[in-house]
Amino acid sequence: MIRTNAAESDFITRIFAYFRQSVIVFKSQSIYQVQFFDTVPFNYSQRELTGSLGSIGNKMPIEVGGDIFFLSPPGGFYRLTEVIQENITVLPVAISEPIQPVIEQINWAVTVLKGCSAVLDNYVLFGVALGVGSRACNAVLAYNTQSRQWESVPDTWQDPSFNFDALHVVNYAGVQRLFAIDYLNACVYLMYEGVNDELQSGIWGVPFKMETRGYVGQDPVSCKRSFRAK
Secondary structure, three states: OOOOOOOOOOOEEEEEEOOOOEEEEEEOOOEEEEEEEOOOOOEEEEEEEEOOOOOOOOEOOEEEOOEEEEEEOOOEEEEHHHHHHOOOOOOOOOOOHHHHHHHOOEOHHHHHHHOEEEEEOOEEEEEEOEOOOOOOEOEEEEEEOOOOEEEEEEEOOOOOOOOEOEEEEEEEOOEEEEEEEEOOOOEEEEOOOOOEEEEOOEEEEOOOOOOOOOEOOOOOOOOEOOOOOO
16 A cells, blocks of 8 residues: 555546656645555655646546646646656646636536547547537547647537547457447447438537638738638
């Protein structure tokens, strides 16, 4: 048995295996690293990585390479490596700062229980609950780990009753694909497939909005608007 930060109102949300016989203990208001030693009797050491950030959701923290992404209210998403490096000097900056308007829409009470994540190719996909009336996750936030940019934030659905409780990446037809699971309605959805959303309530069009930089073309003093794309 080990104890971390005993006698304080700071409960454990997730214990994550790390490297070199250590684990990361995510708590509601802090993060610890526990290092184990091959000794008899059993021995270990621990250090506080940050006392200003915590992590929510036992399905939200996710490892990508040697890094772990986690969600900490009210700031948003952080990377563990930046928390460790910045621990002694200044507070780390949330990687979700560019999408702060979306972070402010998160229903924290629901996301604490239902928030989830998955890795597919070079994307980290976070399932969150947006809006005060949400009962489970109803949006996906996609982060490109190569460009370190947020893309398609948020992915939403036209059916207001669409919800999911977990994200899983499995081998489907020989290819790694993303699935969303709705426990209440016993539904499994193949994500990012086709040109329409086939939901339990019917077939819906995919809502989208695309933003791009302005193109001047042959006229250097004005930007062009494109009304059609393929």
